[in-house]
Amino acid sequence: MTGAAGDFGVRPGEVTVDLPAQPDAGLYFIGRIRTPWTQRADCPKNAGEALARQDVCTVEIDPPFRPALQGLEGTTHLWLLYFMDQAPRNLVVQVPRRSGTAHGTFALRSPARPNPIALSAVRLLGIDGGTLTVIGPDCLDGTPLIDIKPYFASTDCHPDATVGWRRERADTAGPAAG
Helix, strand or coil, rough: CCCCCCHCCCCCCCCCCCCCCCCCCCCCCCCCEEECCCCHHCEEEEEEECCCCCCCEEECCCHHHHHEEEECCCCCCCEEEECCCCCCCCCCECCCCCCCCCCCCCHCCCCCCCCEEEEEEEEEEEECEEEEEECCCCCCCEEEEEEEEECCCHHCEEECCHHHHHHHHHHCCCCCCC
C-alpha cells in the first residue's frame, strides 16, 4: 500500500494533496488488532456498527509492552488507538459513499487522512496474558496498535456533542435522518 488516494479510489469531487517527503515523527506499534475482517468491504463502517454486530476480536500486545496492562483488571471499556496502515494519506476533501456530499477530511471519521490514526471505544471482555478480548474495533485484521487508554464515562462521554454537517443534514431531512 502506497498510501496514495489512487489506491483507495478517488471519487468525483474529492481532492488530494502531495505529502511531505519525510514524516515528522515516529511511532512504536505496541501490538496488533485481530478481527474477522480482511477486506474493507467486510469491515464495520464505524465503531457503533462494530459494537452492534458483537463480533469478538482480540488485541495482541507485543511482549515488551505487556507490563503496561497492569491495572486494567476490572476495566469494562477501553480506547484503542490504531494506525490504519492500508488507508490513503493524501485525501483532504472526501465524498462519503453514504452521503455523496463533499466534506473536508477533518470533518469525517474516514480512515483516509494525512495521519490515518483511528480510535475505537471497545468493551473489554477479558485479559489473558498479553491478549485482550474485546468487542467494538472497526478495523482490518492485523491493524497496528498505537496505544490503549481506559475509557472514563465521567469525562469521555459528551451526549450534547454535534457535528455541524450531520446536524444540518438531519434538519433538512427530518427526524428519521441520523
